[in-house]
Amino acid sequence: MSADAVPPSAPAVPPSAPPAAAAEADGSLIRAEDLWRTYVMGAEEIHALRGVSFTIAPNEYVAVMGPSGSGKSTLMNLIGCLDTPSRGRYVLRGKVVSEMNDNELAAIRNREIGFVFQTFNLLPRATALHNVELPLVYAGIPKDERMERARRALAMVDLADRMTHKPNELSGGQRQRVAVARALVMGPAILLADEPTGNLDTVTGEEIMRLFEKLHAEGNTIILVTHEKDVADHAQRTIHIRDGKIESDEKRR
Amino acid sequence: MPFSEAARIAMSALRANKLRSFLTVLGILIGVSSVVAVVAITEGLDRYMANQVLSLGSRSFSVQKMPDIITSRAMWLEMQKRKDVILTDMDAVKAACDACGEVGALVQVTRTVKHGRAKQPDVQVMGITENFSRIGSVRDLISGRQLIADDVDTARPVAVIGADVMDAFFGETEPLGKTILLDNHEVRVVGVADRKGKIFGESQDNFVWLPITTWRKFYGTRRSIIIQAEARTMDLMDTAQDQARVVMRARHHLGFAKPDDFSIETGETVMDFWQSATRGIYVVTIVVTAMSLIIGGVVVMNIMLVSVTERIREIGVRKALGARRRDILRQFLVESVLLSALGGALGIVGATAFSMALAAVLGGIMSADFSAPVRLWAVSLALFVSSLVGLVAGIYPASRAASLDPVVALRNE
Numbered sequence: 330m331s332a333d334a335v336p337p338s339a340p341a342v343p344p345s346a347p348p349a350a351a352a353e354a355d356g357s358l359i360r361a362e363d364l365w366r367t368y369v370m371g372a373e374e375i376h377a378l379r380g381v382s383f384t385i386a387p388n389e390y391v392a393v394m395g396p397s398g399s400g401k402s403t404l405m406n407l408i409g410c411l412d413t414p415s416r417g418r419y420v421l422r423g424k425v426v427s428e429m430n431d432n433e434l435a436a437i438r439n440r441e442i443g444f445v446f447q448t449f450n451l452l453p454r455a456t457a458l459h460n461v462e463l464p465l466v467y468a469g470i471p472k473d474e475r476m477e478r479a480r481r482a483l484a485m486v487d488l489a490d491r492m493t494h495k496p497n498e499l500s501g502g503q504r505q506r507v508a509v510a511r512a513l514v515m516g517p518a519i520l521l522a523d524e525p526t527g528n529l530d531t532v533t534g535e536e537i538m539r540l541f542e543k544l545h546a547e548g549n550t551i552i553l554v555t556h557e558k559d560v561a562d563h564a565q566r567t568i569h570i571r572d573g574k575i576e577s578d579e580k581r582r
Numbered sequence: 583m584p585f586s587e588a589a590r591i592a593m594s595a596l597r598a599n600k601l602r603s604f605l606t607v608l609g610i611l612i613g614v615s616s617v618v619a620v621v622a623i624t625e626g627l628d629r630y631m632a633n634q635v636l637s638l639g640s641r642s643f644s645v646q647k648m649p650d651i652i653t654s655r656a657m658w659l660e661m662q663k664r665k666d667v668i669l670t671d672m673d674a675v676k677a678a679c680d681a682c683g684e685v686g687a688l689v690q691v692t693r694t695v696k697h698g699r700a701k702q703p704d705v706q707v708m709g710i711t712e713n714f715s716r717i718g719s720v721r722d723l724i725s726g727r728q729l730i731a732d733d734v735d736t737a738r739p740v741a742v743i744g745a746d747v748m749d750a751f752f753g754e755t756e757p758l759g760k761t762i763l764l765d766n767h768e769v770r771v772v773g774v775a776d777r778k779g780k781i782f783g784e785s786q787d788n789f790v791w792l793p794i795t796t797w798r799k800f801y802g803t804r805r806s807i808i809i810q811a812e813a814r815t816m817d818l819m820d821t822a823q824d825q826a827r828v829v830m831r832a833r834h835h836l837g838f839a840k841p842d843d844f845s846i847e848t849g850e851t852v853m854d855f856w857q858s859a860t861r862g863i864y865v866v867t868i869v870v871t872a873m874s875l876i877i878g879g880v881v882v883m884n885i886m887l888v889s890v891t892e893r894i895r896e897i898g899v900r901k902a903l904g905a906r907r908r909d910i911l912r913q914f915l916v917e918s919v920l921l922s923a924l925g926g927a928l929g930i931v932g933a934t935a936f937s938m939a940l941a942a943v944l945g946g947i948m949s950a951d952f953s954a955p956v957r958l959w960a961v962s963l964a965l966f967v968s969s970l971v972g973l974v975a976g977i978y979p980a981s982r983a984a985s986l987d988p989v990v991a992l993r994n995e
């Protein structure tokens with residue numbers, strides 16, 4: 330599988346063109362330097378991450394693997410700006426995220442990050458359309474444009490006919506596709522997915538993976554956590570983590 | 583996030599828990615409706631009182647042994663010890679009070695009056711001077727004539743009757759010239775007074791007027807009279823009362839340090855008393871309302887804390903999607919304010935229904951046109967205060983929600 334091969338049948342580009350051009354001087358989109366994340370529990374210190382460094386270039390497709398408790402989710406939370414490192418530097422698109430305050434982090438999460446969760450995390454009372462609209466609300470985009478962009482994002486994940494459905498009226502795979510549409514609707518710099526197929530059966534999981542492949546082909550940068558070799562095989566690069574450290578980092582040609 | 587969006591989220595959250603939301607705002611509902619209803623009803627009563635009491639005539643006053651308003655038995659006993667007001671007091675006032683126009687007198691007992699077999703109980707049998715119906719509120723007649731000076735001078739056995747007495751004895755038949763029986767004394771009906779209706783359920787038409795001299799022949803001369811006087815103009819009202827007071831004090835030989843041993847009453851006396859009573863009602867209402875609003879606020883705060891706890895994960899999701907602290911803060915504040923304001927609005931609806939019902943009932947009792955208007959200011963104040971309660975009650979829960987760590991919130995089950 331080649332990252333450059335855009336299928337001729339590929340549908341229109343995502344709502345906002347992926348930011349393939351925006352990168353640091355060295356060509357990296359993400360640069361992590363000696364990231365530590367330490368939890369203090371009473372007298373005990375738990376090092377979930379112990380000095381992790383890597384760079385990720387635009388339009389890379391990276392799988393993060395490792396045993397349970399190795400720190401994968403912790404790392405994703407740092408990359409996704411949901412959390413800040415206890416030590417080290419994290420640079421996203423030339424911006425030093427590790428030094429940002431709460432509001433700046435919220436803005437980065439809103440604009441630069443698209444998060445897909447294992448448990449979907451859709452708002453149960455809201456329709457698919459409204460769920461996808463949420464990031465646009467927090468970006469302060471006017472109602473009409475919000476609806477338009479949310480519709481396009483849902484169409485992109487083949488859910489144009491399910492816009493007014495609530496999460497409990499959708500299948501697991503459809504829910505996850507709503508979540509993907511929501512993650513992409515702002516045209517983020519990276520798409521982060523923490524075990525996106527973990528709650529899906531094999532067939533539905535494959536469907537989501539094909540969607541990711543398509544998005545990657547359209548120019549998106551994707552980082553996904555998985556326990557499954559099959560899923561990781563979709564990526565061009567696999568980072569193995571063990572005990573909070575990078576054990577291996579392999580790129581395939 | 584714009585306000586409209588926060589309001590939409592809040593509405594859907596409240597709709598999802600209709601019963602809980604309703605129970606939550608019950609305290610606020612009761613607080614608001616009690617204040618709005620009490621304001622409406624006292625205002626209605628105020629207006630009614632002003633109409634009825636001041637219609638007694640704002641230029642007239644009376645000099646009497648007992649005050650109009652007696653607040654205790656001890657006071658009543660004390661007042662009983664006062665000297666009677668007598669007819670010569672009236673003459674003295676008439677002579678000395680140049681600020682006064684008409685000066686007259688009245689004295690009354692309550693009796694059962696008869697005509698043939700018919701009986702009318704609890705009739706106010708009043709002895710009056712001929713100018714009585716000109717002092718204060720003018721009483722017109724529907725037929726016959728008023729009592730005249732000659733009736734008084736010669737103690738003629740004639741009477742003007744009220745509409746109730748007329749109804750009881752004569753119905754459609756001619757009353758003039760007929761005889762009625764007052765404790766075995768026969769008097770001839772010469773006039774029938776115009777109908778006035780009821781004040782606080784008490785008929786103003788169940789009376790018989792006699793010349794005061796005739797009355798004294800029937801019921802004795804040892805009863806204290808009420809001197810009725812009218813100032814010549816509104817401006818002379820105080821002067822006229824002072825002049826009457828000076829005369830009375832001189833006749834009772836009161837030293838200058840001694841208080842009056844008689845009472846001078848005006849319509850305002852009653853009005854003042856009514857208004858101070860109203861103020862008391864207001865104070866009680868405000869205390870009750872403040873308490874129910876405080877309790878209501880605590881309940882709202884409690885339920886908002888529950889709401890935040892239930893939606894920790896939602897808060898995490900929103901933060902992950904880019905909600906800032908202030909977005910979350912606003913969302914929950916708006917929800918809390920909306921919840922409370924809804925309680926306030928329901929309270930206003932309840933109060934309106936309640937005061938309308940009460941106005942109808944009171945109007946029925948008093949057989950008068952009685953309205954308890956729900957005022958715009960009371961409504962706006964109620965909405966404002968209940969929103970304020972929501973705002974204050976929401977601050978702590980909302981800031982707790984806003985300061986949640988997104989990772990922790992997302993991990994919440």
Ligand SMILES: Nc1ncnc2c1ncn2[C@@H]1O[C@H](COP(=O)(O)OP(=O)(O)OP(=O)(O)O)[C@@H](O)[C@H]1O
Pocket residue numbers: 368370375376377395396397398399400401402403404
């Ligand atoms: N809030 C926290 N407080 C204390 N320790 C934590 C906290 N969050 C994570 N940890 C610890 O940090 C380590 C890494 O956790 P993390 O969730 O990143 O693992 P993971 O690789 O995602 O595991 P899994 O594959 O099971 O999801 C674990 O030992 C975990 O117990």
Ligand SMILES: [Mg+2]
Pocket residue numbers: 401402403523
């Ligand atoms: Mg994990």
